[in-house]
Amino acid sequence: MIVELPKDAKGREIPLDTEVLYDKEGKLREVDWYTYYPDKDRWDVVFEDSCVRFSPNNLSLTPPDSWKKLEDDLGKIANNPGEVVCAYFGREISDCDGCKLESCECACSNAYLIDVIERIRKLRGED
Structure with a gap:
């Protein structure tokens, strides 16, 4: 068994x-x-x-996602003048190895925006 x-x-x-x-x-x-x-x-x-x-x-x-966590993730961008997508996902610039987007077939910026939109929808209870 x-x-x-x-x-x-x-x-x-x-x-x-x-x-x-x-x-x-x-x-x-x-x-x-x-x-x-x-x-x-x-x-x-x-x-x-x-x-x-x-x-x-x-x-x-x-821990589940929250509005505070989303705000903190977006705040990483404001505090990092470098690559927006890498900052959002808490990665070093262009360190794609093991990144959530590593296997994504679209541009990182598109995947980042899709991720933010999906999180907002889930937090609003639309998913």
């Missing part, structure tokens, strides 16, 4: 040594333990401050 690792809200595998996860409100939660139910093929997570079991698909490995 092959048991897959639990997955977060974005479908990313959660390693079982992960000690903190984020709930839907963006609150950092400390993991107490993970439980797997083979008869239901389901994982649950229990946090140190709660005895309630949470489904991993309602949690996230990274």
Whole structure:
């Protein structure tokens, strides 16, 4: 029998040594333990401050996006007179290795604007 690792809200595998996860409100939660139910093929997570079991698909490995985070990311551009796209993604200028846009088939500036628009739509609840 092959048991897959639990997955977060974005479908990313959660390693079982992960000690903190984020709930839907963006609150950092400390993991107490993970439980797997083979008869239901389901994982649950229990946090140190709660005895309630949470489904991993309602949690996230990274904090959720927010208006503040978007504002901070756009602020990186204002504080960096160099390449706009690299500053936004927190990268060194033209250090494309491992960049989110590395496999993008359009210009970086187009992908950057698409990313900002998608984040705004998600934050407004349109997605």
